[in-house]
Amino acid sequence: MSDISSIEELKKLNSIDDLKKLYWSLFEKIKNDDKPQLVICSGTACHASGTQEIIRGMKKYIIEKSLQNKMALKITGCHGFCEMGPFILTKPGDAFYHKVTLDAIPKIIEATIEGKLVEELLYRDPKTGEIYYKQHDIPFFKKQQRTILAKNQNIDPIRIVDYFTNFGYKSLEKVLSSMEPKQIIEQVKTSGIRGRGGAGFPTGIKWEYLSKQPNDKGKYLICNADEGDPGAYMDRSVLEGNPHSIIEGMLIGAFATGATHGVVYVRNEYPLAIKHLTIALRQAKDIGLLGENILGTKFNFDIKIVRGAGAFVCGEETALIKSVEGKMGEPRQRPPYPVEKGVYGKPTAINNVETWANIPIIIEIGGAEYAKIGTKNSTGTKIFSLVGKIKNTGLVEIPMGTTIKELVYDIGGGAPEDFKIKAVQSGGPSGGCIPVSLFDLPIDFEKLSEAGSIMGSGGMIVMDERTCMVDVARYFMNFLKSESCGKCFTCRKGTQRMFEILDDITKGKGTLEQLDLLEELALVVKDTTMCGLGQTAANPVLSTLRYFRDEYIDHIKNKHCTAGVCKDIVGAPCQATCPIGTEAWRYIAHIARGEYEEAYIALREANPFPSVCARVCSHPCEKMCRAGVLTGEPVAIRALKRFITDMIEPSVYKPVRKVKDNAGDNKVAVIGAGPAGLTAAHKLSLMGYKVTVFEKDSEAGGMLISGIPEYRLPRKILKEEIKELIDENITLKCNTALGRDITIDNLLNNGFKAIFLGMGAHKSKLLNIEGEDLEGVFPAIEFLKSFNIEGKKLAHGKVGVIGGGDSAIDAARVALRQKDVESVTIFYRRTRNEMPALQHEIDAALDEGIELQTLVSPVKINSENGKLTGVEFIKNMLGDVDASGRRNPQPVKGTEFFAGLDNLIVTIGDTPDVGYISYMGIEVNKWGTLIVNQETLETNRAGVFAGGDVVTGPNTVIEAIAAGKKAAIMINRFLNGEELSKPLEKKMPAIYIEPMVTVDTGEEELKRIKLPTISVDKRRSSLEEVEQTLSEESAVYEASRCMRCDLDFTYAEKIKREQAEFMGDIMQNKSVPEGEVLV
Secondary structure, eight states: OOOSSOGGGOOOOOSHHHHHHHHHHHHHHHHTOOOOEEEEEOSHHHHHHTHHHHHHHHHHHHHHTTOTTTOEEEEESOOSOGGGOSOEEEETTOOEEOSOOGGGHHHHHHHHHTTOOOGGGBOBOTTTOOBOOSGGGSHHHHTOOOTTHHHHTTOOTTOHHHHHHTTTTHHHHHHHHHOOHHHHHHHHHHHTOBOTTSSOOBHHHHHHHHHTSOOSSOOEEEEEEOOOSTTOOHHHHHHHHOHHHHHHHHHHHHHHHTOOEEEEEEETTOHHHHHHHHHHHHHHHHHTSSBSSGGGSSOOBEEEEEEEOOOGGGGSHHHHHHHHTTSOOOOOOSSSOTTTSOGGGSOEEEEEHHHHHHHHHHHHHOHHHHTTSBOSSSBSEEEEEEEESOSSOEEEEEETTOBHHIIIIIITOSOSSSOOEEEEEESGGGSEEEEGGGTTOBOSHHHHHHTTOOOTTSEEEEEETTOOHHHHHHHHHHHHHHHOOSOSHHHHHHHHHHHHHHHHHHTTOOOHHHHHHHHHHHHHHHHHOSSHHHHHTTHHHHHHHHHOHHHHHHHHHSOOOTTSOOHHHHOSHHHHHSTTOOOHHHHHHHHHTTOHHHHHHHHHHHOSOHHHHHHHOOOHHHHHOHHHHHHSOOOOHHHHHHHHHHHSOGGGOOOOOOOOTTGGGSEEEEEOOSHHHHHHHHHHHHTTOOEEEEOSSSSSOTHHHHTSOTTTSOHHHHHHHHHHHOOTTEEEEOSOOBTTTBOHHHHHHTTEEEEEEOOOOOEEOOOOSTTTTSBTEEEHHHHHHHHHTTOOOOOOEEEEEEOOSHHHHHHHHHHHTSTTEEEEEEEESSOGGGOOSOHHHHHHHHHTTOEEEESEEEEEEEEETTEEEEEEEEEEEEEEEOTTSSEEEEEOTTOOEEEEOSEEEEOSOEEOOOTTGGGGTOOBOTTSOBOOOTTTOBOSSTTEEEOTHHHHSSOOHHHHHHHHHHHHHHHHHHHTTOOTTSOOOOOOOOOOOOOOOOOOOOGGGGSOOOOOBOOHHHHTTOOOOSBOOOOHHHHHHHHTTOOOTTHHHHHHHHHHHHHHHHHHHHHTTOOOOTTOOOO
8 A cells, every 4th residue: 555665765865866866766666566556536626526435445445355465556636537536547557437436446446456447437428328448538638638737647746755756856856967047947938838827928038037136135936826716726736736846846947047935825725735735845855855955056945835815816926925925915016027026025936836837847858849839829738627517627738729619529528418608718707708609719828818818827617508698797897896906996996887887787777878888997997907907807898798799788678688697687597588488487386386277377378379388399498497407307397388288278368358449450461370470460469450360271380280290289289279369350361372372562552551471481401412302202391291281191111311300300200100111210410419309309209119320411312213212321420519519520431331211201401481582572591581670570671570480490389489479569569650679578577476385305306207108009000199298296296396486576576565565554553463563
């Protein structure tokens, strides 16, 4: 269990020769030691993951089994992959065991002694399941260049012997024995290394300035280990894991510059780093590497630790110096610069931990060799703390010039859930936010600055769709105003005022004029403050205004936060995320109380298609459900909707209708009887308008009836729901197509005062490969319509489906249900994880026996006598990430293969079938969708509005319903001569529903309910609905999982009302029950 040697065996080194002899003696001992070794990370992050328990368990097992002579155990600092702690690395072999538990210890130890691997404990790719047998093959490590961090896993930080056996202090020996101070400085200048602490000032030039200062009173070198960026811990990990590299770097710097005193300024919140550094300093002093006459060279230098109190402003060098002197950490004017007048008035140079750790490496390999790493003006590697909405969190060391995209996707693994990455924030609180559109940006000092950010000490926070950029700016401005020392008026008041404006915007109180004021304030603070804190404090504001101004405008104009973060304008996240504003919290609360009719009314008030959405809604509300954010399992909102719509008769809801005196004069035409058109017609009808709906097909429903199969949406339920919407104000005319039977001018000439275009997107895109027009090849829409409306069974034999969206899954499952079909295979060009279809639908398809072949693309469709015989495919590999956040498939040459098929269904996307519309004066964009004003849905023709898939391209049912509702509001405004662009009314939780008292009986009670389904055997032979309704008991249980976000708003209003009533009773001299008090 002990190391090869220990500090007690070492004698004080009195000369350079003594140091050389020590190396030889240690290397001789190492040479003959072939015991396998288990290396355990014991940095702070792994401590938090339980590594101490693993270490105790391993020691106990080794002692109990008397294995001390068969293997060694090494406890080290941080290895970087903090997400996977506690972990163990084997040597030799470099096998990486992650998230190790106590019961895995015997297996790992015994396998290591026998030279074997425990495969089930090795790291696996979370997507593919591929096993990685060596640490450096794991994607997280593979693209890194771990010049500094790799040393952590080889060294026990509290044993100087380990540092020696890894060539520690070899660079110091080289410097003292064969280099002049000027030569050292020249090597550092040649290396091009720049300060890793923020500003990026060239280290060699700083040292040269210091070396030229008089040395009559002594000089200081400071290691700044007080990283103040939230979420950053690069310096802490290096200090914890390899403190001797800092000491060696400072010794070399002192010899080069003539410094006599060293200080490591470390924050008091880093106990493990302080402990390891204290031990390392004592060991270095005991052995003769610190103090007077080091190694007999008359070189004097010593280092002490000064503990900081965590003030962010002390990252500024003059404030740090004041703190070192025991004074309040406030910056001062420069000049004089610290290299002229620093600690106690003596010349001082400050570099951070990572810079000092690089110095021995530069001396070892030479400045010119070091300069080959990175870019011309930003050399070497840089350690980043990769945190936030990312799969692989931890410390990452990459060459300068690596792109943000490589860092986030190749090393970080991309987003951890089904959310797109939106931005990264680099450089800590004073850094800027860089959008995903700029992820090809190389990471270096200049490029980050051009993008409106900074390198800082290396914080890199990844943000996804759930991050509100206005709230991010507000958060960092709150931090900066609190950390401002207050010495500069513009910083003190400017950061305060910027925070107040940002706070107002997040609360829905901001104005558009304030955006200009905010920008002006940010620039004033940037240009007029004294220190780096104030000069960079504007970055979060300026960068978010630059790249995410639309979010600011959305907060101000629409009182809407897309990320669902800003509580005062979001209300309940489920309601805010729903495109039609359904008060999901409200009907869930009623279900929990057993108030089912009230639940249905709450649902139906917002949604004209409750039963449809209970089955086919994409349920964005669940993605933002707070229960899901906190526990990973959102409330099954769609399933609860299904429960209530199946239980309650629609007649319990009585819609509120308006009567218009001039209804006959303001007729409205709606083109398309899909969800958008019918919703618009219904809402306009309730407003009192006479509406005529023109539908191209023989019956209403649009994609609901033609594209969605009956096993997902039973026809009886759909038709009943449509029937409920068609009232005396609505006339439905089927088999009437725009461009064939009617035109826009014709409608306007016939007295219609407004028109809504909601024709959907019913035209399949082509593959554009040979053989697409063969018999047996069907566009998905044609195939689904033929079956869903006409009952035609076109599929037989072996069926292939090309695509990965919902239409592809629907087509595959419909084909499987046709009697002459032998097999169905879906071919998709990316992996399953990139498929846009709903995951539970993919699961259902696989359960039913449909085969899924991923990473393949069609090349050619083969035929014989004009009939399809099969398709030639080529295999793909995933390349770079595209704008959607998914990796682009790249064909792999020589991997072509043939798949024999009797039918091929193509579903790679749909587009509106509106080739005629431009002749009617309606503008169409290059994607074939109609151009509208996004705020008002108005086309370029006055009085003609459009929405749904005809504008967005293929989208969800709930988005189409939302477009119909919005269009009705805009048409009403248009017909009444009102301003169209004024924001829609924001509805917040307002109705108080008493929560049910529940008893928490353990973690199992928090589990999300599983939706019941019919058996797989039943599915293939029928169109019976697959998903079934929850039982009443299950529904009440699931509703009780709701965290009732609405109570933050409704309970406060309830108290206000009760207080008002109470005071009213007192004012009217009504009696108040004895003992009742006003709370």
